[in-house]
Every structure is written in C-alpha cells, then in structure tokens.
Amino acid sequence: MAEMVEIRWHGRGGQGTVTAAKVFADACLSGGRHVQAFPEYGPERSGAPLRAYNRVSSKELRMHCPVLRPGIVAVVDATLLDSINVMEGAPDDAVIVVNSAKDPKEIREKLKAKPTQKVFTIDATRIALECIGRPLPNSPMVGVLAKVSGLISLDQILEDVKKSFGKKFSQKIIDGNLEAARKGYGEVREG
Secondary structure: OOOEEEEEEEEEOOOOHHHHHHHHHHHHHHOOOEEEEEEEEOOOOOOOEEEEEEEEEOOOOOOOOOOOOOOEEEEOOHHHHHOOOOOOOOOOOOEEEEEOOOOHHHHHHHHOOOOOOEEEEEOHHHHHHHHOOOOOOHHHHHHHHHHHHOOOOHHHHHHHHHHHHHOOOOHHHHHHHHHHHHHHHHHOEEO
C-alpha cells in the first residue's frame, strides 16, 4: 500500500454516499490503518450533488483539508458524469469506480480517462434493489472499494457493515447490506 491513499466520493444526497465513506473508513481503522472520513455538502437536500472524502494511511494523519488529488474516485451516481468533472485532480495512476450498468470501456471514453488510469464499473443500484429492496448503492460501492483499493479485506468490510448497521437496522436490512457488499466485491468489472 502507498503510505497514504486519498479517496473522493461523488454522489447525491440520500444515496448513502457519506455513510459509505464512513463505513469504509471504519473498516480501514479496524484493520489497523489511520483514517479520515468527512463530507462536503452543497445545499443539503435529497438529490443534491455532494462529495465525501477518505484518507487512509499507515501513519498518523495530520492534514485536514479537502482531497485535491484523489488516488481513487468513487462515483455513486453516474448522472453526475454529465454535470461534474469527477476526474478533476485525478493523477495519471488514479482508479475510478462508477456505479453504472454500462461497460467500463464506455465509461472510460466518456471520462476521457488516460490509459494509465484504471476504470471500473458496477451496477450498484441494481444490486441494492435486489439485496435491500431500495436504490441505496452505498453497500455495493463499499464492497467494490475494498476490492479495487486493496486497503482492506472483504471480511473486514462485512464485519464493519454489521457493526455500523447493527445499531440502527433490523437483521433483514443488515443481511441485505452484507449481501450487497459481497456482490459489489464480486461483480465489479474493469475496462
């Protein structure tokens, strides 16, 4: 692992993007890493674009500023690709994950990604509907981030999903989110 990995999440209010960033950070923390997870909101309303951030490091984190050069970009809502430059500041070796049923090669072209940047897609919304019954793509996206980042194991993600969701939700909802994270981990495609 690089000494520090920065992640920028793009989503819309109500999709669980901020929760996804927190769950991912908690799992990394449980795995012995130093972490930060923080949101950046515009107008706080359902459907409004938002960003959330993670920093994951093997050493103590002392910086407290926005993530400007994300090593990983996670796009929870593909409609944002038409209105926001999700590639802003992404270095030549960035990893981009987009919640989309489209082929990763098609998304790569849309993003104008460099050949050295890795582009992944996952139909996280479909997985969420199948597993949870609601279009909340955060758990599948957390599963994908575990796989593409290599920062944390799927087992650690599942343990932290149980912990995070166990405080608030029924066993049925918890089980649905666990299955969604597993499917996200297993179904991600690279192009």
